[in-house]
Amino acid sequence: MFSAPGKAFVAGGYLVLDPKYKAFVIALSSRMYAHAHVENGTGEHIEVRVKSPQFAEGEWCYKIDLSRPDRAEEIHGRGNPFVKSTIDVVLLYLAPKQTKRITVTIFSDPEYHSQKDSTPKTSKNGLKTLYFHSQPIHKVAKTGLGSSAGLVACLTTALLSCFSENFDVKSETTLNRIHNLAQVAHCHAQGKIGSGFDVAAATFGSIVYRRFDPQLVNRVIESWKNEDLVQLVDNTDWKIEHTKCCLPPGIKLLMGDIVGGSETPKLVSKVLEWRKKEPERSLETWTHLNSSNMRLVESLEKLQDLSKSQPETYKLSLRSLVEGNKSGFSDVVSSIQGIRRYLKIMTLESGAEIEPDQQTELLDYCMSLNGVLGGVVPGAGGYDAVCLLVAEEAIRDVVERTKDLSVTWLNLHEQETGIREEDVSSFIGFL
Numbered sequence: 001m002f003s004a005p006g007k008a009f010v011a012g013g014y015l016v017l018d019p020k021y022k023a024f025v026i027a028l029s030s031r032m033y034a035h036a037h038v039e040n041g042t043g044e045h046i047e048v049r050v051k052s053p054q055f056a057e058g059e060w061c062y063k064i065d066l067s068r069p070d071r072a073e074e075i076h077g078r079g080n081p082f083v084k085s086t087i088d089v090v091l092l093y094l095a096p097k098q099t100k101r102i103t104v105t106i107f108s109d110p111e112y113h114s115q116k117d118s119t120p121k122t123s124k125n126g127l128k129t130l131y132f133h134s135q136p137i138h139k140v141a142k143t144g145l146g147s148s149a150g151l152v153a154c155l156t157t158a159l160l161s162c163f164s165e166n167f168d169v170k171s172e173t174t175l176n177r178i179h180n181l182a183q184v185a186h187c188h189a190q191g192k193i194g195s196g197f198d199v200a201a202a203t204f205g206s207i208v209y210r211r212f213d214p215q216l217v218n219r220v221i222e223s224w225k226n227e228d229l230v231q232l233v234d235n236t237d238w239k240i241e242h243t244k245c246c247l248p249p250g251i252k253l254l255m256g257d258i259v260g261g262s263e264t265p266k267l268v269s270k271v272l273e274w275r276k277k278e279p280e281r282s283l284e285t286w287t288h289l290n291s292s293n294m295r296l297v298e299s300l301e302k303l304q305d306l307s308k309s310q311p312e313t314y315k316l317s318l319r320s321l322v323e324g325n326k327s328g329f330s331d332v333v334s335s336i337q338g339i340r341r342y343l344k345i346m347t348l349e350s351g352a353e354i355e356p357d358q359q360t361e362l363l364d365y366c367m368s369l370n371g372v373l374g375g376v377v378p379g380a381g382g383y384d385a386v387c388l389l390v391a392e393e394a395i396r397d398v399v400e401r402t403k404d405l406s407v408t409w410l411n412l413h414e415q416e417t418g419i420r421e422e423d424v425s426s427f428i429g430f431l
C-alpha cells in the first residue's frame with residue numbers, strides 16, 4: 001500500500017504559473033492511500049478495477065486490450081476522469097505484454113472532504129478512522145487539500161508497483177518517474193496544464209517548487225505515443241525544482257476551512273487579464289510579492305539552522321513567542337506581512353477576490369494573537385481557506401480564541417514526506 005500527502009499552498013500562488021518564480025508548498029498529514037492486489041489474467045485483456053469504497057458508486061472497472069493498452073474502457077459506463085487518465089497514461093508508458101487482473105482500493109483521510117452526510121468507521125486495530133459518504137465522489141464538497149493530485153500520485157505508484165519486481169518508492173529514479181507520469185495523467189484528466197504544484201507536493205512532500213514547461217506535456221498528450229512518453233518520463237530534463245523545505249521545530253501549520261468557496265479558474269483568468277492589461281504595475285507587484293515569498297522560505301531555513309546550532313537560544317525565542325514577543329521570528333512575521341500586502345494589491349487592482357475583506361479581518365485578528373507568526377490565504381485564495389503558522393504551544397489558545405468565528409480548524413499538521421509505503425494493518429476492516 002502506498003500513500004501521498006495533501007497540500008497547503010503557503011506562498012507563490014499565481015506566480016508559480018510562470019517558471020520564472022518559485023512557490024512554497026507544505027505537505028500535510030492527511031493522506032490518500034492506494035492498495036494494489038494483482039493476479040495473473042486470462043485472454044487478451046488487462047483488467048483494472050479501482051474501488052473507492054468511501055463514496056457511493058465508488059467502483060470503476062476498466063478492460064484494456066493488450067494491443068491498445070492506452071485506451072481503457074469502463075465496463076459499467078461510469079466515469080472518473082482522473083482514474084481513467086492515470087490508467088491510460090501508465091499503460092501507454094509500460095506497454096505491457098501479459099494479461100493481469102489488478103484491483104486498487106483507494107482511501108482518503110477525513111480532512112479532504114466535507115463530512116456532511118457521512119458516517120465514520122474505525123479500523124479493526126482502532127488506529128484509523130475514515131468517513132463513508134452517501135454521495136458519489138463528484139458530488140461531495142472538497143476542502144482544497146488536492147484530492148485529484150493525491151489520487152493520481154498514489155494510483156500511479158500502485159499501478160507501477162504491479163509491473164515491477166523490486167519497486168522502491170525511496171529510489172530517486174522511481175520517484176521522478178512517478179512524478180512525471182502523474183503530471184501527464186493529471187494534465188490530461190483536467191484538459192489543461194496547471195503549474196503542477198499539487199502533483200509535485202503529493203509526490204515529493206514539502207517543497208520549494210518551480211514548474212515545468214507546459215509544452216513538454218502538451219506535445220506528448222498530442223502525439224500519444226509510447227516512445228514519446230517514455231522519452232519524456234525517463235530521458236528528458238523537465239527543469240523543475242523541488243527542493244525540500246519544511247517548518248522549523250515547534251512551529252506548526254494550522255489550516256482553517258472557511259464556509260464558502262471560490263473557483264480557482266475564474267480567479268486565475270482575472271489575474272492573468274490584469275497582468276496583460278497592466279504589464280508594468282503587475283510586474284512590479286509580482287516582483288515584490290516574489291521577494292516576500294522567497295524571504296519567507298529563507299527565514300524558515302535560517303530558523304531551522306538556528307534550532308540546530310543554538311538550540312537553547314531557539315527554545316527561548318519559542319517561549320517568548322508563546323508569550324507574545326515575536327522578535328526572534330521577525331523575518332517570518334515581516335515576510336508574511338509583505339505577502340499579504342501584495343496579495344491585497346492584486347485583489348484590489350485585478351478584481352479577483354484573492355484576499356477578500358472577510359479574510360483580511362480574520363487574518364488580522366489571528367495575527368494579533370500570541371504565538372501566531374502570521375497567516376495567509378493559501379493557493380489561489382478566495383473564500384476557501386486560511387492557513388496560519390503558529391507556535392505549537394499556542395495552538396489550543398488560538399483555537400479557543402477563534403471558536404466563534406467562521407473558520408473550522410482542520411485536524412492536520414505538516415508531514416514533510418511525499419509518497420511512501422504504508423503498513424496495511426491500520427486498514428484491516430476496510431480492505
Ligand SMILES: Nc1ncnc2c1ncn2[C@@H]1O[C@H](COP(=O)(O)OP(=O)(O)O)[C@@H](O)[C@H]1O
Pocket residue numbers: 052080081082083106107108137138142144145146147148149151
Ligand atoms: N477518493 C477518491 N476516489 C476516487 N476519485 C477521487 C477521489 N478523490 C478525488 N477523486 C477524483 O478527483 C476529482 C476531484 O478533482 P478536482 O475537482 O481537481 O479536486 P481537487 O481540487 O481536490 O483536486 C473527483 O471528482 C474524482 O474524479
Ligand SMILES: C[C@@](O)(CCOP(=O)(O)OP(=O)(O)O)CC(=O)O
Pocket residue numbers: 009012013014015016017144145146194195196197264268378379380381
Ligand atoms: C492559482 C494557482 O497558482 C494555484 C491554485 O492553488 P489552489 O490550492 O487554490 O488550487 P485548487 O486546489 O486547484 O483550487 C494555479 C496553479 O498553480 O495551477
